[in-house]
């Protein structure tokens with residue numbers, strides 16, 4: 001059966017995705033970015049399929065979203081490994097077995113070391129809730145508010161061996177509004193992430209991202225983006 005003929009309610013793993021670009025998503029929490037990806041990839045003719053969702057903790061709600069979409073899930077817990085490099089390698093082996101074209105970090109709150117990153121060169125995307133290089137790390141929205149910035153936003157970038165550092169593919173600015181608290185501001189930022197992340201995954205999967213040094217550009221029929 002052609003991938004595009006698979007009804008939306010059917011699991012899109014195994015044979016059904018034989019021709020599709022394969023996307024593995026790593027999550028730690030709520031999984032609203034994962035949901036945006038699932039919604040995009042289950043559209044008929046998307047040419048992409050999320051083939052595995054893995055989390056670092058069993059309670060990640062993203063796992064439930066994946067199960068509901070009929071996508072395979074796995075959990076790799078840091079506590080089950082003696083140190084970070086062995087966690088990286090266990091996760092690497094799990095992800096590699098799913099033969100991904102793109103690995104997408106969608107709210108995955110662990111730092112991935114070289115053992116993982118080197119296995120998927122130029123194929124890992126992350127979304128971060130600030131305009132990098134401002135406010136790297138796990139508390140980007142809180143720190144932006146505390147700093148008193150007027151504008152923050154999100155960054156979708158390729159992953160290299162430094163935290164929140166690889167070449168920037170997309171950024172979107174989000175103004176801070178009077179009365180914002182961390183949750184309210186983060187939710188407006190996540191709206192932008194949910195718009196940009198599926199687009200970035202699609203472009204990378206289709207081989208339409210060119211990286212030269214720190215510059216990631218989208219290849220279009222007319223040339224490349226800025």
Ligand code: GRF
Nearest residue numbers: 030031032033107127128129
């Ligand atoms: C996103 O803002 C992402 O950038 C950050 O964690 C959030 C994940 O949100 N690292 P969700 O789990 O996709 O709803």
